[in-house]
Amino acid sequence: QVQLVQSGAEVRKPGASVKVSCKTSGYTFTGYFIHWVRQAPGQGLEWMGWISPSGGATKYAQKFQGRVTMTSDTSINTAYMELSRLTSDDTAVYYCAKYSGSLYFDYWGQGTLVTVSS
Amino acid sequence: QSALTQPASVSGSPGQSITISCTGASSDVGGYNYVSWYQHHPGKAPKLMIYDVSRRPSGVSDRFSGSKSGNTASLTISGLQAEDEADYFCSSYTSNGLDWVFGGGTKLTVL
Numbered sequence: 598q599v600q601l602v603q604s605g606a607e608v609r610k611p612g613a614s615v616k617v618s619c620k621t622s623g624y625t626f627t628g629y630f631i632h633w634v635r636q637a638p639g640q641g642l643e644w645m646g647w648i649s650p651s652g653g654a655t656k657y658a659q660k661f662q663g664r665v666t667m668t669s670d671t672s673i674n675t676a677y678m679e680l681s682r683l684t685s686d687d688t689a690v691y692y693c694a695k696y697s698g699s700l701y702f703d704y705w706g707q708g709t710l711v712t713v714s715s
Numbered sequence: 716q717s718a719l720t721q722p723a724s725v726s727g728s729p730g731q732s733i734t735i736s737c738t739g740a741s742s743d744v745g746g747y748n749y750v751s752w753y754q755h756h757p758g759k760a761p762k763l764m765i766y767d768v769s770r771r772p773s774g775v776s777d778r779f780s781g782s783k784s785g786n787t788a789s790l791t792i793s794g795l796q797a798e799d800e801a802d803y804f805c806s807s808y809t810s811n812g813l814d815w816v817f818g819g820g821t822k823l824t825v826l
Contacts, residue, residue: 634815641817704763705753707760
């Protein structure tokens with residue numbers, strides 16, 4: 598069965614960076630984009646961007662341009678999302694989601710809480 | 716503030732039906748038949764319940780249905796069961812510079 602398992606909670610100081618992993622199984626990793634979405638406390642979900650594991654092409658939401666880097670390692674079927682220059686506004690649960698290929702997300706990770714605090 | 720507007724909470728008794736709305740704009744919900752709905756039990760992975768406005772993935776109960784009118788999509792759950800208690804959020808493809816927008820989520824309480 599398809600599974601996306603994310604790395605554990607992280608705490609960072611303002612100005613630092615964080616890298617969240619999303620280990621996939623149960624499907625052909627290189628066949629489907631991985632998207633990243635976040636949800637800040639008390640707010641709705643916010644789309645951050647995607648990566649194509651087969652080649653590494655990426656697209657980022659304008660809000661995160663210059664601060665986010667999405668990568669993948671096809672040898673271990675894992676996608677990564679790194680966010681730099683963190684502020685308290687980046688405190689959120691970050692999710693990876695497998696793109697179905699037809700404009701919806703068919704599987705999600707369990708989420709990774711990133712807390713930014715001095 | 717979310718791009719798509721959902722009620723913060725809805726409730727219903729077992730066996731009843733409830734409807735959750737998701738209001739957007741002509742650049743997203745109203746312009747495309749690409750609305751999807753997800754069930755989210757806190758701490759777990761969100762689960763796809765409806766895609767392309769009204770299609771159900773294999774394995775999802777037919778008690779869940781979706782529809783759309785203008786800029787508002789709706790998720791209806793009939794024959795409410797205790798296990799349906801969860802957060803539900805909608806998503807839509809958009810042409811406004813992002814690729815996808817989401818609702819703020821609706822907490823369903825089964826009384």
